[in-house]
């Protein structure tokens with residue numbers, strides 16, 4: 001057996017990267033890193049009708065965005081390629097041949113409609129609906145007849161085991177009764193391999209040491225074990241991780257809202273936060289801490305700490321975590337992350353540097369990058385619109401008007417409005433009007449931002465600049 005740890009993520013390119021599959025990829029990536037092993041990406045695109053190059057491209061993009069760089073796979077290559085199942089047909093045919101030689105696989109000429117009719121009849125009688133094995137021992141004459149009718153065979157595995165048992169790193173020992181397995185199809189009549197067969201051939205030939213996947217695959221595993229045995233191979237170490245459930249304890253699905261990685265990206269989640277969050281839907285660190293950098297996830301990962309029960313996807317926790325990541329990020333980097341959101345919202349930003357001061361001011365209250373679109377609106381609005389009746393009323397009070405007048409006279413000729421200059425101006429207004437605290441600051445805030453509450457006003461004013469501040473105060477006075 002290969003002693004080096006090799007994990008793999010094997011998505012079917014039939015849609016966007018689902019959050020549950022991303023979690024599987026993350027655990028495989030973390031465990032490979034933890035063990036100094038390799039993380040392999042394999043594209044399981046044998047379902048020609050449902051697989052698309054667009055889906056593959058989007059899955060690769062999402063993996064890259066998550067920072068789950070693969071050591072081998074599409075675009076990277078590697079010694080065990082090709083890494084797309086559609087490019088490995090010969091290998092499946094060779095191994096099918098090995099199984100038919102040993103009489104462990106046989107051609108089945110039954111047509112889909114015949115199988116369906118028999119299945120219905122069995123169901124009606126309350127019998128098992130497994131394949132009735134009628135093609136198991138066809139004579140040469142029977143085969144000739146089918147071929148003469150233009151039938152092309154699928155191939156089935158001859159499953160005779162009384163029971164299949166295997167160990168699972170998460171679940172412990174599992175025994176599966178043989179009668180529930182049946183003679184399953186390993187290659188379709190059009191020559192494409194079925195998932196269980198292709199998966200076993202590839203996991204073995206690619207030297208995969210650990211198969212870590214969602215436990216929705218656990219019912220496939222007995223079939224895969226039988227194939228390993230039939231081919232004379234040692235199965236890899238298996239670990240089936242519990243499903244992710246929605247808050248209603250149902251399997252996480254579209255019904256629960258956002259479920260694909262690209263949607264989380266568009267909503268303004270950070271890859272580090274998503275990786276941290278999804279990883280902890282499977283296991284917990286010994287320290288019990290929640291915020292764990294990639295380095296710590298890799299260092300502290302432990303199979304023994306994988307939970308045996310399903311975990312609930314709690315979006316509030318993800319939001320909280322994302323906010324933590326936003327706050328611990330270098331401002332320059334945060335601004336770089338925010339820039340595309342502002343640009344896409346149509347704000348006239350030219351560079352990420354321009355965004356930095358805004359990020360400094362607002363980061364404390366942000367949970368998603370996209371929050372910036374609403375929060376930063378004040379910097380790009382032609383005029384601030386009072387956010388409420390209350391705000392509009394404050395603007396019209398006599399006291400506010402005297403503040404605005406004083407503000408405008410203080411601002412006369414001001415060219416540089418940095419924080420200190422603004423503080424100075426506010427102090428002067430205080431002296432002139434006798435107003436202080438909220439009575440002084442709220443009207444100015446409303447005039448400059450339209451909002452009753454908000455972050456550090458001197459910082460906001462500095463970004464707005466003297467010209468806009470004057471314009472907004474004049475407008476408030478005229479309002």
Ligand code: GLU
Pocket residue numbers: 010011012044199212213217
């Ligand atoms: N292509 C399968 C899937 O996406 C892979 C399952 C496995 O990891 O074996 O579910």
